[in-house]
Amino acid sequence: MKSPWRICTLGAAAVIVATLGTACSSAAPAAAPAPAPDVNHIVQQGTVRVCSTGDYRPFTYRDPQGQWSGIDIDMAQDMAKRLGVKLDVVPTTWGTMMKDLGTRCDMAMGGITVTLDRAKQALYSTPYLRDGKAAIVRCADSSKYRTLADIDRPGVRVVVNPDGTNADFDKANIHHASIVNYPDNNTIFGQVVANKADAMFTDASEIRYETKANPQLCGESIDHPFTFEQKAYLIPQSDPALQQWVDQWLNIAQNDGTYAAISQKWTGQVIGAT
Incomplete structure (x- = not known):
């Protein structure tokens, strides 16, 4: 004969398990991480937001009236045209650029030097200009x-x-x-x-x-700089699809005369990445 105390204990345990199961099943499921924005998101929103400091000629300049100009502003306009979207240039600073990237803007352009420190925090496009x-x-x-x-x-x-x-x-x-x-x-x-x-x-x-x-x-020492540097465009780490698209666009722009014409316009010569 089974002990009544054992039956009671088993019954209580079953109630506890059932209660826990009910509680677990009624809990809200964990929220899935938000999908990272990509080039398709930019096309859908109809605007590409480009952060730029506006203080680094000949790459980027914002005049007192708020008008933008420079090599990378012209390049950004060409990029937006090929994406089929509008260009929104977002003012930033060298000190806040990394924080603004991926929040206030989709990418950053404007004479940005490739550095290992920035590469820890963001993706770079293929370099388009050699400097020092x-x-x-x-x-x-x-x-x-x-x-x-x-x-x-x-x-x-x-x-x-x-x-x-x-x-x-x-x-x-x-x-x-x-x-x-x-x-x-x-x-x-x-x-x-x-x-x-x-x-x-x-x-x-x-x-x-x-x-x-x-x-x-x-x-x-402008013909033999003290350092080796390259310029490229910054893209959020979460957006490798945009990086891939930008690299393909740059490749085309560098081979169909687009970049050469813009470089010649602003520097008087075509300055490449090598």
Whole structure:
């Protein structure tokens, strides 16, 4: 004969199991992760949002009236046209670009240097332009500043815009000269012209543009930069489909004359990735 206590215990256990089963089955299922946006999403929304700093000519510039221009603005317009969507250029800064990517914009364009640090946080397109850090100085003083060692001396003032690769270069290479932070990248070259700074390190492509626009400024080492760099476009890590489409578009634009015409327009020459 079975013990009544054992029967009671088994019955209670069955009730508990049944109750737990009912509770588990009534719980809301875990929410599925939201699908990552892709190129189809951009086409469906009818607009591609491109973040750009607007302060880095000849790649990107936003004038006081809010009008955009530059190599990468022209390229973005061509990209949007081939996607069949409108272009929305979203202002950003070098310090907030990575945070804005994938939230305020679908990708970022505008003379963006390929770096390993950025590559940890985002995808890059295929590089479209080869570049490197060089120096820009007053032509009247160019004989004094031929090399990096000539500039990195006590008493020399090196002006830099914070948060970008120029600042990274200065931090790594300037040990004796004074570094002067200047936050407005649109007017920073005026600091050299006005003798408030002696030199600035930036990309050779930007130096070519600035020295063409201002005969008081001269470039040093622009044909043999101090560093090897490439420019590319930034894409959210969650969007490899967009990266693939952008790479295919770039390949076509580089081989059908589109990129060559835009590069020639802004730099006076066709500057490639190699």
